[in-house]
Amino acid sequence: MIMRCFSATSSYGPCLALFTALAFASPAQAGGGAAIVGIVPADVQSRMERAADWQLAHPFTKCPPTDWINAAFYAGLLALADTSPDSRYLDAMVKIAEGNGWRLGPLPFHADDHCVGQAYAELYLKDPKPERIAPMRASFDHIIANPRDHNFEFDKEKNPTRLERWSWCDSLFMAPPAFARLWKATGEVRYLEHAVTNWWATSDFLYDREEHLYYRDSNFFARREANGAKVFWARGNGWVMGGLVRMLQLLPGDHPSRPRFERQFREMAAKIITCQQPDGFWRASLLDPASFPAKEASGTGFYTYALAWGMNRGLLDRATYASAALRGWAALVSCQEADGRIVHIQPVAGSPKNFPEDSTMPYGVGAFLLAGSEIYRLAGGSLVEQPPSSK
Numbered sequence: 224m225i226m227r228c229f230s231a232t233s234s235y236g237p238c239l240a241l242f243t244a245l246a247f248a249s250p251a252q253a254g255g256g257a258a259i260v261g262i263v264p265a266d267v268q269s270r271m272e273r274a275a276d277w278q279l280a281h282p283f284t285k286c287p288p289t290d291w292i293n294a295a296f297y298a299g300l301l302a303l304a305d306t307s308p309d310s311r312y313l314d315a316m317v318k319i320a321e322g323n324g325w326r327l328g329p330l331p332f333h334a335d336d337h338c339v340g341q342a343y344a345e346l347y348l349k350d351p352k353p354e355r356i357a358p359m360r361a362s363f364d365h366i367i368a369n370p371r372d373h374n375f376e377f378d379k380e381k382n383p384t385r386l387e388r389w390s391w392c393d394s395l396f397m398a399p400p401a402f403a404r405l406w407k408a409t410g411e412v413r414y415l416e417h418a419v420t421n422w423w424a425t426s427d428f429l430y431d432r433e434e435h436l437y438y439r440d441s442n443f444f445a446r447r448e449a450n451g452a453k454v455f456w457a458r459g460n461g462w463v464m465g466g467l468v469r470m471l472q473l474l475p476g477d478h479p480s481r482p483r484f485e486r487q488f489r490e491m492a493a494k495i496i497t498c499q500q501p502d503g504f505w506r507a508s509l510l511d512p513a514s515f516p517a518k519e520a521s522g523t524g525f526y527t528y529a530l531a532w533g534m535n536r537g538l539l540d541r542a543t544y545a546s547a548a549l550r551g552w553a554a555l556v557s558c559q560e561a562d563g564r565i566v567h568i569q570p571v572a573g574s575p576k577n578f579p580e581d582s583t584m585p586y587g588v589g590a591f592l593l594a595g596s597e598i599y600r601l602a603g604g605s606l607v608e609q610p611p612s613s614k
Contacts, residue, residue, distance in 0.1 A: 256534065256535075256537070256541055257603075258601070258602055258603025259541075259545065259549070259601050259602055259603070261549075262549065262552070262598060262601065262602035263602065264599050264602045264603060264604030264605075267552075267595050267598050267599040267602060267604065268306060268307060268595075268599060268604065270556060270559060270595060271303050271306070271307070271591070271592050271595040271596070271599070272303065272307060272309070272312075273559070273562075273563030274559060274563050274564075274565050274588055274591050274592060274595075275299070275300055275303050275312060275563075275588070275592060276563055277562055277563035277564045277565075277588075278296060278585055278588045279300075279315055281564075283296075283584070283585045287328065288319060288322065288323055288339075289323050289326060289327060289328045289329075289336065289339045290328060290335070290336075290339075291328075291335040291336070291338040291339075291397055291586070292571065292584065292585055292586055293339070293585050294338035294339035294341070294342065294397075295338065295396070295585065295586035295589040295590070296585035296586060296588050296589040296592075297316060297319065297339065297341070297342040297589070298338075298341055298342065298469075298589050298592075298593060299588060299589035299590065299591065299592025299593045299596075300312055300315065300316050300342075300589070300592060301313075301316055301342060301345050301346075302592055302593050302595075302596035303592050303595070303596060304316065305596065305606050305607065306595075306596055306599050306600075306604060306606060306607065307607065308607050313349070316342060316346065317346060319342075320342060320343055320346055320355070323339070324358070325343055325354060325355055325356070325357065325358050325359070326358045327339055327340055327358060327359055327362050330386070331362055331365060331366065332366060332371060332386070332387035332388075333386050333387070334386075334389050334393075334394035334397040334398035335393075335394070335397050337362075337363075337397055337398040337401045337402075338396070338397040338398070338401060339401075340356075340359040340362075340363075340401035340404070340405065341400050341401045341404055341469070343355050343356055343359055344356055344359065344401065344404035344405050344407065344408045345404060347408045348404075348407065348408055351408070356405060356408055356409070359401070359405060360405065360409065363401075363402060363405055363414060363417075366417070367413055367414075367417055371384070371387045371388050373385075373387070373388065375388060375390040375424075375425070375428045375429075375441060376390070376441050377390055377391060377440035377441045377442050378441070378442070388421070388424075388425075389421055389422075389424070389425040390425070390428075390440060390441070391429075391439060391440040391459075391573070392425070392429050392437040392438065392439050392440070392459045392460065392462060392463050393439070393458075393459055393462040393573075394425065395422060395425060395426075395437075395462060395463050395466040395467075396462035396463065396465045396466035396469070397462075397466075398418070398421075399418035399419075399421065399422050399466060399469075399470055400418070400466060400469035400470055400472075400473075402414045402415065402417050402418035403415055403418045403469070403470055403473045403474070404473065406418075406473070407473050415473075415474075415478075418470065419470075419474075419478075419480045422466075422470065422484075423480070423483070426487070428441070429441075430487070431453065431455075434453060434455065434494065434510075435490040435491055435493070435494040436453075436455040436460050436491065436494060436509065437455070437459060437460050437463050438453075438454070438455070439454075439455075439456045439459040439573055439574060440573070443456075443574070448508055448510060448511035448514055448575075449511060449514045450510075450511045450513065450514065452508075452510035452511050453510060454508065454510075454511075454574065454575065455508070455509045455510055456507065456508065456509070456522075456572075456573070456574050456575050457498075457505045457506060457507050457508065457509050457519055457521075457522030457523075457526075457575070458507070458519070458521045458522040458525070458569060458572075459573075459574075460491070460495070460509065460522070461505075461521065461522040461523075461524070461525030461526055461529075461590070462525065463491070464488070464491055464492070464495065464525055464526060464528075464529035465525040465528060465529060465590070465593065467484060467487065467488045467491070467529065468488075468528065468529050468532045468533075470484060471484055471485065471488060471536075471538075485538060488529075488533065488538065489533075489538065489539070492529065492530060492533060492539055492544065495509075495526050495529075495530070495547075496530070496543075496544065496547040498510070498512075499526075499547055499550065499551070500512055502518070502554060503523070503550035503551050503552075503553050503554030504518045504519060504520075504523050504551075504554045505519065505522045505523050505526055505551075506518075506519055506575075507519050507522070507569055507575035507576060507577070508575035511575075514575070515575045515576070515577055516577075517567070517569075517577050517578060517580060518554070518557075518558070518567045518580070519567060519568070519569050520554075520555060520558045520565060520566070520567040520568045520587050520590070520591065521568050521569055521584070521586060521587040521590050522569075522590075523551050523554055523555060523590075524551075524555055524587060524589075524590025524591045524593065524594045525590045525593070525594075526547075526551055527548055527551030527552050527555060527594035527597075527598070528590065528593040528594040528596075528597055530544050530547055530548040530551065531548045531552075531594065531597035531598050531600070531601050532597045534548065534601060535597055535600045535601055545601075548598070548601070549598075551594070552594060552595075552598045555591055555594060555595075558591075559591075564583055565583055565587055565588050565591050566580060566581050566582060566583050567580055567582065568582050568583050568584045568586075568587030568588075569582065569584075569587075570582055570584060571584070
């Protein structure tokens with residue numbers, strides 16, 4: 224049975240009004256403001272731990288552990304490791320990385336196969352052992368030494384090498400934050416500049432400057448939904464907003480591209496809150512939710528993560544965005560079953576789809592954990608300093 228966020232036993236109270244009647248406890252702090260009253264950090268923490276425990280106990284074996292499907296979960300697992308006093312989450316991530324031999328996925332230029340590098344670089348930053356980033360560094364050096372300059376068209380017959388560039392919007396979560404983290408780990412600015420330059424090349428091709436949303440790829444430029452609207456996929460734009468967060472986390476304040484990243488983040492946030500549905504979810508199609516009525520947790524998770532992160536860092540105004548973020552978290556909580564499993568996650572796709580309500584996937588759990596980590600901060604939860612893993 225799904226644990227509904229507005230049940231009598233929920234610490235969130237009987238109705239959504241408790242989330243939107245916000246109170247601020249103290250003067251603004253450096254991170255972006257005072258804690259929000261009404262969300263209990265310990266409850267958020269417990270839900271995150273149960274979600275991670277379920278996923279760790281049910282590893283997704285239909286793809287390699289280096290695949291993006293699992294790598295997005297690792298991003299959430301490490302976010303949990305920063306909030307939980309229990310070292311088992313950090314230890315679990317180290318064990319997975321060691322089992323991978325610290326290797327990326329098999330396709331050297333494919334963004335999806337770079338995503339796992341984010342975890343390796345973050346583990347290196349916690350405990351700088353050279354072997355943790357050595358394969359990643361060799362792979363990224365090869366990419367930079369052999370730049371791809373073909374076009375972004377996503378037609379397999381016309382452009383068979385389309386996956387060697389960041390030609391689909393999901394790739395902006397997968398690859399640029401990995402390059403940025405390798406820069407942070409090594410101090411070698413070429414990794415950061417590769418991420419920044421190629422982000423904007425993709426953006427110039429796929430970002431709709433009127434709607435402030437990303438097409439998934441060039442195949443969607445001329446497509447329309449049943450209601451006549453342009454096709455903008457919720458998780459695809461969620462990948463982008465998650466990628467924006469994970470770039471802005473590291474991009475120096477005086478970097479020439481920082482204002483442009485911040486501007487796009489704010490533009491997309493302003494658009495995204497207009498697409499949220501009354502129950503707190505974002506549907507698979509942002510502009511035609513009626514055609515895809517299923518609740519969808521992965522896009523909702525990434526949007527909740529991004530909005531909460533933006534408020535926590537002072538980039539988004541709380542009066543405008545807090546209600547959307549908290550309604551998003553309440554929606555996500557309604558997707559958690561008693562054993563910790565997260566459901567209502569759209570399976571692997573490249574466009575809006577309808578799907579069974581009991582569907583679960585590791586990347587959706589990762590989005591839940593990322594969202595929870597920022598809601599936890601928004602509620603005043605404290606980070607923990609984990610010692611290097613004993614594994």
